Amino acid sequence: MVAAAAHAATRYVLRLYVTGSTPHSTRAISNIRKICEEHLDGRYDLEVIDISQYPSLAKGEQIIAAPTLIRKLPLPLRRFIGDMSQTQRILLGLDLRKAESSSAKLP
Amino acid sequence: MHKHLSSRSALLDENAALHAQLDEAAETLRAIRSGEVDALVVQSSRGPQIYTLQGQDAETNRFRGEMLAQVSDAIIAVDGDERITYLNAAAERLYGFDGPRALGRTLTTIFKSRWLHPQDEAAARTALQERGEWRGENVHVRHDGHELNVESSITVLRGIDGLPTGQLAVIRDVTERKQNEDRVLVSEIRYRRLFEAAHDGVLVLDAGTHRIIDANPFMTQMLGYPRDQLIGKELFEIGLLRDDAASQEMFRNLERAEQVRYESLPLESPGGRHQTVEVVANLYEENGRPVIQCNIRDITERRRSEEHVKLLMAEVNHRAKNLLAVVQAVAYQTAKHGDPATFADRLSERIGGLAAGQDLLVKSEWKGVEVCELVEAQLAHFKELIGRRVVLDGPPAQLTPQAAQGIGMALHELATNAVKYGALSNGEGRVRIVWKIIADSTPAFSISWLEDGGPKVAAPGRKGFGQIVIGRMAEAAVQGVAAITYGESGLSWNLSAPLEDTLTVIQVAA
Numbered sequence: 001m002v003a004a005a006a007h008a009a010t011r012y013v014l015r016l017y018v019t020g021s022t023p024h025s026t027r028a029i030s031n032i033r034k035i036c037e038e039h040l041d042g043r044y045d046l047e048v049i050d051i052s053q054y055p056s057l058a059k060g061e062q063i064i065a066a067p068t069l070i071r072k073l074p075l076p077l078r079r080f081i082g083d084m085s086q087t088q089r090i091l092l093g094l095d096l097r098k099a100e101s102s103s104a105k106l107p
Numbered sequence: 108m109h110k111h112l113s114s115r116s117a118l119l120d121e122n123a124a125l126h127a128q129l130d131e132a133a134e135t136l137r138a139i140r141s142g143e144v145d146a147l148v149v150q151s152s153r154g155p156q157i158y159t160l161q162g163q164d165a166e167t168n169r170f171r172g173e174m175l176a177q178v179s180d181a182i183i184a185v186d187g188d189e190r191i192t193y194l195n196a197a198a199e200r201l202y203g204f205d206g207p208r209a210l211g212r213t214l215t216t217i218f219k220s221r222w223l224h225p226q227d228e229a230a231a232r233t234a235l236q237e238r239g240e241w242r243g244e245n246v247h248v249r250h251d252g253h254e255l256n257v258e259s260s261i262t263v264l265r266g267i268d269g270l271p272t273g274q275l276a277v278i279r280d281v282t283e284r285k286q287n288e289d290r291v292l293v294s295e296i297r298y299r300r301l302f303e304a305a306h307d308g309v310l311v312l313d314a315g316t317h318r319i320i321d322a323n324p325f326m327t328q329m330l331g332y333p334r335d336q337l338i339g340k341e342l343f344e345i346g347l348l349r350d351d352a353a354s355q356e357m358f359r360n361l362e363r364a365e366q367v368r369y370e371s372l373p374l375e376s377p378g379g380r381h382q383t384v385e386v387v388a389n390l391y392e393e394n395g396r397p398v399i400q401c402n403i404r405d406i407t408e409r410r411r412s413e414e415h416v417k418l419l420m421a422e423v424n425h426r427a428k429n430l431l432a433v434v435q436a437v438a439y440q441t442a443k444h445g446d447p448a449t450f451a452d453r454l455s456e457r458i459g460g461l462a463a464g465q466d467l468l469v470k471s472e473w474k475g476v477e478v479c480e481l482v483e484a485q486l487a488h489f490k491e492l493i494g495r496r497v498v499l500d501g502p503p504a505q506l507t508p509q510a511a512q513g514i515g516m517a518l519h520e521l522a523t524n525a526v527k528y529g530a531l532s533n534g535e536g537r538v539r540i541v542w543k544i545i546a547d548s549t550p551a552f553s554i555s556w557l558e559d560g561g562p563k564v565a566a567p568g569r570k571g572f573g574q575i576v577i578g579r580m581a582e583a584a585v586q587g588v589a590a591i592t593y594g595e596s597g598l599s600w601n602l603s604a605p606l607e608d609t610l611t612v613i614q615v616a617a
Contacts, residue, residue, distance in 0.1 A: 018210075019159060020172050021184055022145035023266075026192030026273075033190060033211025048210040051148065051157055053172050058148045058155040065135060065144040066157075076124075079131050082143035 012036075012044040012094070013073040019066045020052040024083040028067035031084035039096050181278040184264065189214045192273065201280055202249055221246040221254075231261075235274070239263040244281070256285040307404045310337075314390060314397035317341050317358060329405055330376050346375035347384070347403070357388065361399060365390045371406065382407045430465065433512070434458060441572055460485055460519030461512070468508050475611040476511040478504045478542050478554070485518040489531065496531065501542035504552065510609045513584020514554060514602065520573040521556045521600055530561030530597045550606040552585075558597025566593045585609045 016032055018025035029048055036044045051058040051066055061070055071078040071094060078093055091097040138144055146159045175182055181198035185191055191209050199205050202217040209217055222228045222245050234241040240262045247255045258281045264273045302309055308326035310319050322337045330337070330345055337345065348354040360367045369386040376382065385404045390397060441453045463484040467476040482499055483490075489497060506514060518540075522531075530536025542554040558564075567574065577600055578589045587604025 016211075019146040019157060021193040022159065024143060024145045026184070026186060029192055029211040030186045030188060030190040034188070046207075046211070048207045050172070050206070051155070052146070052159075053176075055148075055155045055157050058157070059150065063148045063155070065139060065148065066146045067144065076127070079134075081135050081138035 010043070010074050012040050012071065014044060014046045015061070015070045015072060016046065016048045017051050017058060017061070017063050017066050017068045017070070018048060020050055025067050027083040027085060028069070031087070032069055032090070035084070035087060035090055035094075039091065039094075181276075181280070183214070183276045183278065184273060185214050185276075186273040187271065189274075191217070198278070201255065201278070202247075203251060203253075216250065218247040218249050218255075221248055235261060235263055239265075247278070254282075255280055256282045307402050308384075310342075310401040310403065312342075312399040312401065314361075314399050317399075319345075320398070326403065329374075329382070329403070331378055331380075342401075346377070347372065347386070349375075361388055361390045371410070374403070374405075383410045430461065430512075433461065433516075437461070437572070443572065456523065457516070457519065460516060463487065463519075464511055464515035468511060471505075475505040475507055476515075478506060478514075481506060481511055481515050482518060482540050485515055486522050489522065489526070492531070496537045498537070498539045500539060501554075502544060504542060504544060505611045506609060507611055510585045510604070513581045517577040517581040517589075517600070517602065518556070520576045521598075524573060524598070525558060525561070528562070529564060530558035533561060536561035536597065544606065544610075545603075551603055552587075552606050552609040553601065553603040555602075556598070556600040558599065561597040563595060564593045564598050566591075 014032070014036070016028060018028060032046065036046055049057050051063065058066075061068075065081055067081070067083060069080040069084060069090075071080075074095075080090060080093055084090055088097070139147070142160075144160065146157050149156045149158065176196040178195060179197055181201045182193070182195040183191060183198050184193035190211055190213055192211075194202075194204075194206055194209055199209070202209075204217045220228075227243065227245060231241045231243060231245075240260070242258075242260045244256065244258050247257050249255065258279045260277045262275050263271050264275050266272045302323050305323055305325055308329045309323040310326055311321035312318060313320050319337050319340050319342075322334055324334075327334050327337060332345065343349045343351070343354055348357060357367055357369075367386075367388050372384050372386055374382045374384045382405050385406050386401055388399055388401045390399050392398070437457050438454055441457065442450050464476070464481065467480055467484055478501055479499060483493065486493060486497060493499065525531040525536075525538055530538050537559050539557040539559070540555070541557065542552070545551040545553060574591075577591065581587070581602050582589050582604075585602065585604035586608040587602050590599075590601045592599040
């Protein structure tokens with residue numbers, strides 16, 4: 001709770017790389033939008049980038065698979081792969097929820 | 108010591124960063140192995156190359172994406188929670204939302220639906236549930252409040268297990284078309300009403316075949332044909348422009364000038380009724396098809412009225428000349444007797460008498476004058492005596508204009524004479540004016556002036572103008588016979604004439 005409170009005013013800048021309307025990409029878009037609306041209401045910028053339309057945009061961020069979510073802010077930069085359906089892992093990775101056990105490893 | 112601690116701290120940070128990178132690499136591998144990714148990106152000398160993992164190469168995907176981007180209809184895909192998973196460039200333009208901002212948001216973020224009819228929404232849901240698709244129209248209210256009339260085709264998307272995964276909508280903006288349709292509808296209602304309610308006949312003809320393709324209700328009323336019997340007929344078949352040469356000329360003129368006008372044409376309706384019509388025809392195009400619109404106005408009554416006015420004018424002219432001749436004669440005869448002052452008085456009185464009769468004729472539009480009214484007009488100066496010392500007795504009878512003029516002048520002379528010398532010159536005398544219709548083998552009209560109680564009268568020594576008026580002039584006006592008696596009790600005058608020369612035809616019939 002303390003961690004969550006500390007981040008209450010932090011602005012998140014997220015970038016989601018997808019490949020058109022493929023199944024994982026469409027799910028990733030919906031899932032991450034849902035997470036943001038529920039946990040970062042009004043303090044996030046989410047940019048969805050379709051690398052099937054603009055492959056060159058995949059270069060700068062060293063994207064090797066899609067869908068990929070990058071937390072650009074707050075630092076440090078974090079990277080998540082997949083359809084973003086594992087909400088708990090994503091929340092932990094975004095520092096929006098404390099790990100329940102110290103053995104949990106997050107990207 | 109401090110330096111040692113600092114390098115230890117740096118090493119720990121570096122170690123943590125390396126761990127994080129290792130974790131990311133492990134996570135990436137895990138995600139690829141567990142099939143959570145759709146595509147891999149390989150950095151090459153030509154830039155990043157994208158390989159999808161579902162049998163479609165990136166080029167195919169990109170091609171599809173470009174195709175959808177080129178489609179002018181808006182295309183939006185949503186998942187089971189109505190979150191946008193795809194929208195093409197047309198959708199971005201239509202709703203004013205770019206893809207990165209819209210993707211993942213619920214559909215209601217970019218627009219809200221308003222249904223044209225209350226039952227439409229439930230019908231759309233049922234169609235999607237039962238048939239997996241719905242097509243229809245409704246209104247999309249954009250996030251900025253702007254309203255769009257749209258025509259949508261929505262299909263339920265299904266996964267390989269057959270279960271619904273979302274919906275795909277192809278949306279066409281028909282706002283402008285709708286506005287045009289509304290304008291056309293308003294115009295149709297307005298001009299259809301003009302056409303239906305017009306009190307002129309309107310025919311629409313095919314300019315190629317010259318056959319009727321439409322007719323308004325007033326036209327069917329004018330001709331006495333039901334509408335369906337008018338359709339397909341040519342003008343000559345409905346009794347208009349029966350002369351072939353004239354008909355051909357009208358169509359030739361129309362082609363040349365695009366409008367023709369005939370002020371007066373005969374129209375014979377099927378029942379044999381003759382009408383006079385004014386025709387204005389215009390040539391124009393309906394969706395590239397040349398048609399002729401004929402406006403047909405029944406001017407039979409107007410023509411009749413114009414003829415009547417013309418006739419009346421000629422009659423007025425004729426009567427004015429007659430009257431002037433009478434005035435001339437009156438002036439001439441009056442001048443024969445007495446001094447200039449008396450002449451002026453007598454002439455003025457006599458013209459006054461003529462004018463009174465004239466007024467009555469004008470009032471009745473020269474149709475005739477009731478005897479009773481004529482008598483009252485000529486005795487206007489003795490109005491207070493009528494009913495007391497002057498008694499009128501006779502049936503309703505309308506004199507012809509000529510009879511009214513002759514009898515009117517005679518009554519005027521008799522009244523003037525009675526006041527000066529006869530029954531009305533004292534306080535006791537009486538006058539009875541009696542008229543009757545004698546139903547005989549030759550029906551006749553008779554009118555008498557009977558004086559009683561006045562001073563004794565004798566026949567005048569010479570025949571003045573008054574004598575001529577109650578005698579010869581009165582006789583000439585009605586082709587009748589006048590009789591004057593100078594009795595002990597006063598003057599008696601009678602004029603008898605054939606009924607047909609005295610009373611109007613209507614009166615004879617009555």
